[in-house]
Amino acid sequence: xxxxxYFDLMExxxxxxxxxxxxxxxxxxxxxERPAIYAYRVVGSDGFYAHMKGSPDNLWExxxxxxxxxxxxxxxxxxxxxxxxxxxxxxxxxxxxxxxIETRFEGDDNFGFSLIAETETATYSDPxxxxxxxxxxxxxADFVDTLTSAPEDYSxxxxxxxxxxxxxxxxxxxxxxxxxxxxxxxxxxxxxPDSKIPYLQxxxxxxxxxx
Numbered sequence: 022x023x024x025x026x027y028f029d030l031m032e033x034x035x036x037x038x039x040x041x042x043x044x045x046x047x048x049x050x051x052x053x054e055r056p057a058i059y060a061y062r063v064v065g066s067d068g069f070y071a072h073m074k075g076s077p078d079n080l081w082e083x084x085x086x087x088x089x090x091x092x093x094x095x096x097x098x099x100x101x102x103x104x105x106x107x108x109x110x111x112x113x114x115x116x117x118x119x120x121x122i123e124t125r126f127e128g129d130d131n132f133g134f135s136l137i138a139e140t141e142t143a144t145y146s147d148p149x150x151x152x153x154x155x156x157x158x159x160x161x162a163d164f165v166d167t168l169t170s171a172p173e174d175y176s177x178x179x180x181x182x183x184x185x186x187x188x189x190x191x192x193x194x195x196x197x198x199x200x201x202x203x204x205x206x207x208x209x210x211x212x213x214p215d216s217k218i219p220y221l222q223x224x225x226x227x228x229x230x231x232x
Contacts, residue, residue, distance in 0.1 A: 024052055028091065036088040036097060044087035044096065047116055055182050056081045058222050060136060062117040063087075063096050065110045074107050077134070078119060089113055122164050122199065123223040127178070132223070135164050137201065145198050147209050153200065161197035161206065164224055178225040179206060181218050188227070189216075 031042050044063070048056050060078035064070045072078050079087070086099040096110045125132035137159065145158045161179075165172060173191045180186045189197065189212075197208045199221055206218040 033091070034088070036090070040091045041088035041097070042091065043085070044089060044116070045081075045084040047089075048084060048118070053118065055220055056084070058120060058182050058220055059118040060121045060134065062119060063108070063110045063113055064115045064117060066112040066114040069110060071105070071107045071110070076105060076107055078121075078136070079108065083108075120204075122159075122221060124164055124168060125223065125225055126168070127225050127227045133168075140164075142201065145200060145207065145209070147207070150211075153207055156200050156202060158198040158200040158207070160195075161199060161224065162195045164199075165194075165226065168226060175226040175228060178223075178227060179218050179221055180223040180225065182220040182222040185218060187215055187218060 026047050028042065031046055033040050034043060035041065044061075045056075048061075053059065060080065061084050062070050062072060062078045070078075083098060083102055083104065086102055088097045089095070090097055094112045096108065096113050098104050098108060120137040121134040122137070123132050123134045140159050140163065142157050142159055145153060145156050147154045161177075162172070165177070169175065172194075175191065177189045177191070177194045178186050179189065179197075193208065193212065196210065196212075197206055197216075199206055204220055206216065206221055208216050
């Protein structure tokens with residue numbers, strides 16, 4: 022889906038002495054009511070975006086502190102973010118929303134994320150429930166398999182964008198999926214209704230000492 026936004030109809034602010042529009046204002050409730058579950062790819066008219074150079078796509082926090090300068094359509098950000106120059110895309114032509122799942126170690130402010138578009142999907146099989154059977158999804162274990170060589174030493178908190186949280190063992194996580202079209206976690210065998218977490222945002226690894 023593509024949405025068009027007209028500058029004349031949008032609120033203008035001043036940033037670095039120039040007239041600008043907040044990048045977050047382009048992402049209104051018509052596009053999504055859950056902006057935190059997406060990564061944002063600011064794309065120039067020449068097709069360039071920061072991820073081309075190996076940098077992660079922008080987060081919602083960046084968009085809230087980012088601006089489009091109207092004099093040259095250049096993206097700019099508040100210096101407190103510490104973003105590299107490659108994020109200051111010239112002649113912005115569009116902003117792409119990319120569904121992501123964050124992964125982090127409990128207590129660590131730094132986190133990474135996986136873009137669903139770049140993650141291998143498979144077919145979820147549940148012959149006992151035809152509503153879920155055959156849907157495309159990603160195994161939950163695939164989101165964390167590069168973080169640690171000993172995944173069995175951790176428990177795992179799955180956190181929704183609304184802050185709902187449920188803990189799982191490594192054995193349980195290996196039976197879990199995130200289903201693309203429903204944006205919902207599902208386990209087989211089923212672990213009960215509270216294991217179906219909508220709009221998953223974060224998988225947190227909990228070490229033994231804080232269990």
